[in-house]
Amino acid sequence: MGHPAATRGPVRVVGTGLLGASVGMALRAGGVDVVLADPSRTTVLLARDVGAGRLPAPDDGEPLLVVVAAPPDVTADVVLAELAANPHAVVTDVASVKSAVLDAVRAGGGDLRRYVGSHPMAGSERSGPTAARPDLFVGRPWVVAGNRESTPEAVLTVRTLATDVGATPVLLDARVHDDAVALVSHVPQIAASLVAARLRSADPAALDLAGQGLRDVTRIAASDPALWTSILAANAGAVGPVLRALRDDLDTIVAALEQADEAAHAEQVAGGALGAIAGAIAAGNAGVARIPGKHGGARRAYDVVTVLVPDQPGELARLLGDMGTAGINLEELAIEHAPAQAVGLAALSVLRGLGGRLEHELTARGWRVAG
Amino acid sequence: MGHPAATRGPVRVVGTGLLGASVGMALRAGGVDVVLADPSRTTVLLARDVGAGRLPAPDDGEPLLVVVAAPPDVTADVVLAELAANPHAVVTDVASVKSAVLDAVRAGGGDLRRYVGSHPMAGSERSGPTAARPDLFVGRPWVVAGNRESTPEAVLTVRTLATDVGATPVLLDARVHDDAVALVSHVPQIAASLVAARLRSADPAALDLAGQGLRDVTRIAASDPALWTSILAANAGAVGPVLRALRDDLDTIVAALEQADEAAHAEQVAGGALGAIAGAIAAGNAGVARIPGKHGGARRAYDVVTVLVPDQPGELARLLGDMGTAGINLEELAIEHAPAQAVGLAALSVLRGLGGRLEHELTARGWRVAG
Numbered sequence: 001m002g003h004p005a006a007t008r009g010p011v012r013v014v015g016t017g018l019l020g021a022s023v024g025m026a027l028r029a030g031g032v033d034v035v036l037a038d039p040s041r042t043t044v045l046l047a048r049d050v051g052a053g054r055l056p057a058p059d060d061g062e063p064l065l066v067v068v069a070a071p072p073d074v075t076a077d078v079v080l081a082e083l084a085a086n087p088h089a090v091v092t093d094v095a096s097v098k099s100a101v102l103d104a105v106r107a108g109g110g111d112l113r114r115y116v117g118s119h120p121m122a123g124s125e126r127s128g129p130t131a132a133r134p135d136l137f138v139g140r141p142w143v144v145a146g147n148r149e150s151t152p153e154a155v156l157t158v159r160t161l162a163t164d165v166g167a168t169p170v171l172l173d174a175r176v177h178d179d180a181v182a183l184v185s186h187v188p189q190i191a192a193s194l195v196a197a198r199l200r201s202a203d204p205a206a207l208d209l210a211g212q213g214l215r216d217v218t219r220i221a222a223s224d225p226a227l228w229t230s231i232l233a234a235n236a237g238a239v240g241p242v243l244r245a246l247r248d249d250l251d252t253i254v255a256a257l258e259q260a261d262e263a264a265h266a267e268q269v270a271g272g273a274l275g276a277i278a279g280a281i282a283a284g285n286a287g288v289a290r291i292p293g294k295h296g297g298a299r300r301a302y303d304v305v306t307v308l309v310p311d312q313p314g315e316l317a318r319l320l321g322d323m324g325t326a327g328i329n330l331e332e333l334a335i336e337h338a339p340a341q342a343v344g345l346a347a348l349s350v351l352r353g354l355g356g357r358l359e360h361e362l363t364a365r366g367w368r369v370a371g
Numbered sequence: 372m373g374h375p376a377a378t379r380g381p382v383r384v385v386g387t388g389l390l391g392a393s394v395g396m397a398l399r400a401g402g403v404d405v406v407l408a409d410p411s412r413t414t415v416l417l418a419r420d421v422g423a424g425r426l427p428a429p430d431d432g433e434p435l436l437v438v439v440a441a442p443p444d445v446t447a448d449v450v451l452a453e454l455a456a457n458p459h460a461v462v463t464d465v466a467s468v469k470s471a472v473l474d475a476v477r478a479g480g481g482d483l484r485r486y487v488g489s490h491p492m493a494g495s496e497r498s499g500p501t502a503a504r505p506d507l508f509v510g511r512p513w514v515v516a517g518n519r520e521s522t523p524e525a526v527l528t529v530r531t532l533a534t535d536v537g538a539t540p541v542l543l544d545a546r547v548h549d550d551a552v553a554l555v556s557h558v559p560q561i562a563a564s565l566v567a568a569r570l571r572s573a574d575p576a577a578l579d580l581a582g583q584g585l586r587d588v589t590r591i592a593a594s595d596p597a598l599w600t601s602i603l604a605a606n607a608g609a610v611g612p613v614l615r616a617l618r619d620d621l622d623t624i625v626a627a628l629e630q631a632d633e634a635a636h637a638e639q640v641a642g643g644a645l646g647a648i649a650g651a652i653a654a655g656n657a658g659v660a661r662i663p664g665k666h667g668g669a670r671r672a673y674d675v676v677t678v679l680v681p682d683q684p685g686e687l688a689r690l691l692g693d694m695g696t697a698g699i700n701l702e703e704l705a706i707e708h709a710p711a712q713a714v715g716l717a718a719l720s721v722l723r724g725l726g727g728r729l730e731h732e733l734t735a736r737g738w739r740v741a742g
Binding site for chain 1: 621690
């Protein structure tokens with residue numbers, strides 16, 4: 001960003017919504033010539049106005065790279081059209097599923113040597129070119145999914161694009177990518193939506209008991225239905241097996257709870273039922289422990305110190321300033337707001353072993369450390 | 372806390388782990404005489420040493436209030452024993468399920484006029500009296516679940532206890548409480564555990580793509596299997612119907628994805644399948660929108676501004692300090708760490724309409740605002 005880009009232009013961006021326009025802005029910041037195209041005249045003009053690139057000119061030569069940032073369900077058709085229209089260009093796309101696009105490009109007779117799919121793991125609650133930003137991809141993984149026929153040069157071109165926009169390229173096969181996002185993104189999305197859906201008919205008194213756990217589990221349930229329908233349908237082959245395995249685990253728990261409920265009245269619960277429940281929770285322990293922590297390292301165990309923070313501008317800053325003065329780095333921060341009180345609880349995670357000192361330092365500075 | 376308590380002692384705390392010892396410490400801070408009991412001599416001596424109260428004395432009179440903070444599966448037996456041993460005392464418990472305890476106390480012939488169940492919505496990753504703190508309950512809901520026979524005086528005694536320890540009392544019937552926690556706590560716990568369990572066999576490359584969504588959905592999957600087995604078994608009657616409804620929704624999605632997968636090869640997806648997926652995601656939108664926001668008010672829509680923060684002590688404090696200087700209050704904060712880079716992304720949520728000004732103020736102060 002701000003450094004000269006290694007990508008050589010002209011780069012043609014087809015589809016100038018959030019992702020396409022952000023790619024354009026990031027490349028423009030590196031001095032690359034970016035040509036914009038979109039079926040919507042309004043969208044492409046907006047993208048130009050926010051600095052994502054220029055409109056095509058009559059004497060433009062063939063682009064060296066085409067970035068297709070169309071909706072997932074039309075991506076393959078656009079990739080095919082661009083491969084045909086630009087017989088020497090490398091073509092990539094940024095759709096969040098990769099096998100379906102690759103299969104369709106192959107079925108459509110596209111030149112697979114020049115096609116390398118990709119998936120930047122970035123987004124925003126907002127959409128469209130006006131939400132675009134040159135820093136959208138900074139620090140995010142950008143999956144580069146070459147196929148067996150992709151030339152090394154084509155793969156390098158897309159890797160360089162990812163690096164130029166500030167992302168971290170991750171080379172993965174399309175199928176491996178799709179299986180991965182099924183596990184780490186698509187199935188969690190479905191689970192969050194299903195849990196949140198149960199709240200539709202909840203008593204308001206029940207919702208008043210909601211804590212940080214429910215908020216965390218359901219946060220992504222606010223996602224866009226149209227976009228997710230298209231993603232899930234396009235990755236049905238990878239999502240299905242994971243979801244069926246989850247459904248089988250769920251059936252086991254439902255059956256165990258039915259046994260436990262009957263037994264509660266008979267005052268004895270079958271050991272097998274309790275074991276099934278404990279096993280499911282323990283399996284969750286094992287799974288969550290595998291999620292990498294900060295900076296791609298292994299998940300770290302943190303000490304957590306919870307502090308009462310008056311709900312006024314500057315108070316949280318003062319707290320973190322006191323941490324900085326004490327020389328203790330914050331690893332994670334969660335804020336919980338107390339119901340009906342003008343106070344929040346800030347859960348400060350610090351490296352294991354530093355919790356005691358942090359607590360001492362903060363208490364000495366007048367902070368109220370809570371449980 | 373620090374103010375004189377309205378609760379009149381002596382208060383007998385039976386079970387001096389995290390919750391019991393914290394109740395004792397909070398009451399002691401208000402000047403209440405607290406007598407401690409626990410089947411483990413070590414545990415009760417530790418509780419005394421951290422300031423949760425004193426050991427029983429030979430000339431002690433009957434306590435006015437007994438707080439049973441035993442494990443969920445033995446709570447009813449302890450409540451029955453305390454009701455019998457202290458024929459004038461009000462007895463409450465702090466187990467996280469209420470109907471099962473009430474039913475067992477009724478079945479055991481306990482004096483229900485003097486029994487009022489309760490459930491403080493507080494806890495900690497740590498357990499035992501050494502993790503106890505007088506502020507554990509500050510700002511948290513404390514459910515007071517009287518039964519039909521509870522006297523108004525008994526209910527008032529438990530309400531006063533909740534207020535004295537800094538919690539917000541919430542009066543709920545035991546069944547309403549159990550249905551509520553099934554929805555907002557127990558079913559989310561199961562969903563988080565099941566999603567996390569799928570990660571056990573994940574390719575490390577897949578886990579490297581994990582973003583904040585997965586981390587949020589699975590955070591509570593790190594919970595204690597033994598405790599949760601006991602909670603879920605004791606609330607099986609309330610959890611079961613919610614879980615079965617969720618399972619039915621899941622079956623619908625599994626079937627829709629199977630249709631979509633077959634259709635992908637036939638290049639046409641049945642409209643019904645897509646509609647089912649979109650409907651599930653939209654139902655999640657509707658459910659999550661009902662979760663109350665900060666300070667018990669309706670969930671607010673926030674503007675989110677994401678800022679790059681160097682990963683050094685004091686940098687986040689400086690950022691929030693700049694927000695404070697600009698007079699803009701932080702509503703929510705999420706920190707995401709970029710893989711393999713010494714930089715974090717701080718997502719600052721502010722009241723809708725303030726995002727533009729915040730972005731302007733931060734940019735003017737040299738911060739890099741990301742997407």
